[in-house]
Amino acid sequence: MRVALDAASGDLGPEVCVDGALRASAETGEEVALVGPKAVLEGILSARSLDGARITVVDAPDVIGMNEHPAKAVRQKPRSSVVVACEMVSRGEADAVVSPGNTGATMAASLLKIQRIKGIDRPAIAIPMPTVSGVSLLLDGGANAESRPQHLLQFALMGAIYYSSLTGVENPTVGLLSVxxxxxxxxxxxIEAHKLLLSSGLNFIGNVEGRDIPFGKANVIVCDGFVGNVVLKFAEGMGRALFDMIREEIGRSLILKLGGALARPxxxxxxxxxxxxxxxxxxxxxxxKVTMIAHGSSDSKAIxxxxxxAIRTKQYGVTEQIQAAVQDYAQRTSGV
Amino acid sequence: MRVALDAASGDLGPEVCVDGALRASAETGEEVALVGPKAVLEGILSARSLDGARITVVDAPDVIGMNEHPAKAVRQKPRSSVVVACEMVSRGEADAVVSPGNTGATMAASLLKIQRIKGIDRPAIAIPMPTVSGVSLLLDGGANAESRPQHLLQFALMGAIYYSSLTGVENPTVGLLSVxxxxxxxxxxxIEAHKLLLSSGLNFIGNVEGRDIPFGKANVIVCDGFVGNVVLKFAEGMGRALFDMIREEIGRSLILKLGGALARPxxxxxxxxxxxxxxxxxxxxxxxKVTMIAHGSSDSKAIxxxxxxAIRTKQYGVTEQIQAAVQDYAQRTSGV
Structure with missing residues (x-):
């Protein structure tokens, strides 16, 4: 297997991408193609030891910036790292693409080059959300601004398969985010999506509310991409805000600082x-195929x-299982 | 001034309502009418000292439960505490209603008895959200499941006035929650609401994202009631989940427990x-008039x-200012 890693688009530069790729390849034995300005990537690589990693470099002189208009940038920059990486997948030269760049551009390049699964109207970003007891999957995390009920059903079908690949849990519970x-x-x-989910054959447990998400009430939680994106970013902000406040309050006296130091682990x-x-x-x-969107601020561990x-998703056959599930659902509901 | 307090519908029973009312009345000098089963309320009151509080009891033998269908229950239970309290406001016997009961029923009774301000299409629940630096106001928190752009504009007009009454901040900043x-x-x-807000005359700072809410990027944040309700409940759940996790992790060793005890303040x-x-x-x-929705699990401090x-909202003239702002906006935009 070969993973095409867009090594030029992340906020922290290509070094963290090279380091993350080296470690992932050495550990899994799978090949990673670093896609980006060749001289830069080879320069970084020459200062590293491979340690058994299988790394190649594929030249892509351009980069799409975080604030560029996604569709326009993808059209105007055919030699940008994310477009070249997606083309490799499209030509069968790679099995998966990973990018920490402009999310909209990664989506646009994926849709243009790798294309949608037949029967899936709207691809969705599936966000792993940490909970008190493990992880839930929230989707759509923002691939679509507007959704129709059948889209939410498709999110649920896809999310259940990915959740199994992520955790090993079979027939995961599915909840519909509502009020x-x-x-x-x-x-x-x-209200319409609820009806579709009831007869979907999925392990649908009904509506869940915002307060249920951090407690992992459902393994997979579906909502439209606007709501999902707001929740995902709110969680990020609230986590940071709470730890900021705890740090501030602990700084107020020596005793508090001592307590904070002892409780640090x-x-x-x-x-x-x-x-x-x-x-x-x-x-x-x-x-x-497989498109994995990493956070723009990904460090080498995140990469x-x-x-x-991406490797696990390919090995588990997530894409193939989604293709089969969509066909199966279409046959069942058409009465064939 | 007289506040009609639905003292029978909260999760924690009438005692906490009586205690909260006594303290608020003693402190402000304003009268509170406790609305609920007369014998019960008088029984509780007889065991308390008034300490200068001005308290009356208004009999309402029925209660609307948390899980009853709001509109149906309001129609079928004209002698329920929340309906009687709203009727007092409607007849001019009280200036404000406060209820910790079924939110939908409080809304339905308010709309039926107190009615909408002319020019406001959709009343909205305005949620004070704690931030690192103080408080922001998020609305709509769930009064409406669907909204149109002009509703969001009206939420912003109303929210800015209430925010000033809450904090003393004049011309507060307004943000539109988006992705x-x-x-x-x-x-x-x-996208449409953004355009309306730009020409609203409000102190509109543009779109804000989920991650901006806990940092107080805007004083007033508007969104549709579905999104607002999800965010509000997610915040509640995430706060609880994080403190649960901290407690759990601190319980793992004696040293951690000691640190936790020292840092407890x-x-x-x-x-x-x-x-x-x-x-x-x-x-x-x-x-x-003034309708104040308290949390179902309100204790005496929350009441x-x-x-x-409610008293502050009435004293500040929030309702009258909203009435004037709506008229002013209508005149400006009709070109009169």
Missing amino acids: GEEPEKGNDLT AFVNVKRRMDDREYGGAPLLGVN YNAVKA | GEEPEKGNDLT AFVNVKRRMDDREYGGAPLLGVN YNAVKA
């Missing part, structure tokens, strides 16, 4: 449990986990 | 800063703060 537990609570979208553990880097980025589910997540 | 900072990022609703302070009970419930803005918030 009350009763099926009739919500907006037009959730507990905070480190909580932060680790809340750290979404552990789950290696968010897949764009519904494209015909390492994202490459490993 | 990116650029005006064109978002869904159809936010810091945690207490963070919890106090995150405690939405400090802000006294959430007003239903856009009705013709005390909710009654005080």
Whole structure:
């Protein structure tokens, strides 16, 4: 297997991508193609030891910036790292693409080059959300601004398969994010989606509310991409804000500082449990190969986990299982 | 001034309502009418000392339960505490209603008895959200499942006035909750609402994202009631989940427990800063008097703060200012 890693688009520069790729390749034995300005990447590589990693470099002189217009940039920069990486997948030269760059551009390049799975109307970004007891998967995390009920059903089908690949849990529970537990609570979208999910054959446990997410009430939680993106970013902000406040309050006296120092390993553990880097980025589910979106601020550990997540997703056959599930669902509901 | 307190519908029973009312009345000098089963309320009162509080009891033998269908229950139970309290306001026998009961029933009774302000299409629940630096106001917190762009504009007009009454801040900043900072990022609703807000005369700072909420980037944040309700409940769940995890991790060894004990005042302070009970419930803005919705699990401190918030809202003239602002906006935009 070969993973094409867009090594030029992350906020922290190509070094962390090279380091993450080296570690992931050495550990898994799979090949990683670093895609970006050749001289830069080879320069970094020459200062590193391979330690058994299988690394190649594929030249892509251009980069799409974080603030560029995604669709326009993808059209205007055919030699940018993310477009070249997606083309490798499209030509069969790689099995998966990983990018810490402009999320919209990664999506646009994936849709253009790798294309949608037949029967999936809207690919979705599936976000691993840490919970008190492990991890839930929230989707759509922002691939789509508007959704229709059948899109939410497709998110659920895809999310359940990815959740199994991530955790080993079979037949994971699926919840529909809404504003009350009763099926009739919500907006037009959730009320209709509820009916579709009830007859989906999935392990649907009904509506879940915002407060249920951090407690892992459902393994897979579906919502439209606007709501998902707001929740995902709010969680990020609230985690940071709470730890900022704790740090500030602990700084107020020597006794508090002493207590904080003694209790420090507990905070480190909580932060680790809340750290979404552990789950290696968010897949764009519904494209015909594997696209793994890493955070723009990914460090080498996050890149390492994202490459490993891409490899695991390919090995588990997530894409093929989604293709089969969509066909199966279409046959069942058409009465064939 | 007289506040009608629905003293029968909260999760914790009438005692906490009586205690909260006594304290708020004694402190402000304003009268509180306790609405609920007369014998029960008088029994509780007879065991308390008034300490200068001005308390009356208004009989309402029925109660609407938390899980009853709001509109149906309001129709079928004309002698329930929340309906009787709203009727007092409607007849001019009280200036404000406060209820810790079924939120939907409080809304339905308010809309039926107190009615909407002319020019406000959809009343909204305005939620005080604690931030690292103080408080922001998020609305709509769930009064409406679907919104149109002009509703979000009205939420902003109303929210800015209430925010000033809550904090003393004049001309507060208004943000539109979306999935990116650029005006064109978002869904159809936010893209259109952005345009309306730009020409509203409000102190509009543009789109804000989920991660900006806990840092107080805008004083007033508007969104549709579905998104607002999800965010509000997610914040509640995430706060609880994080403190649960910290407690669990600190319990793992004696040293950690010692550190936790020494640092305990810091945690207490963070919890106090995150405690939405400090802000006294959430007003239903856009009705013709004052309706203050308290949390179902309100204790006597939360009821005390909710009654005080209702008094402050009336004293500040929030309703009258909203009436004037809506008329002013209508005149400006009709070109008169």
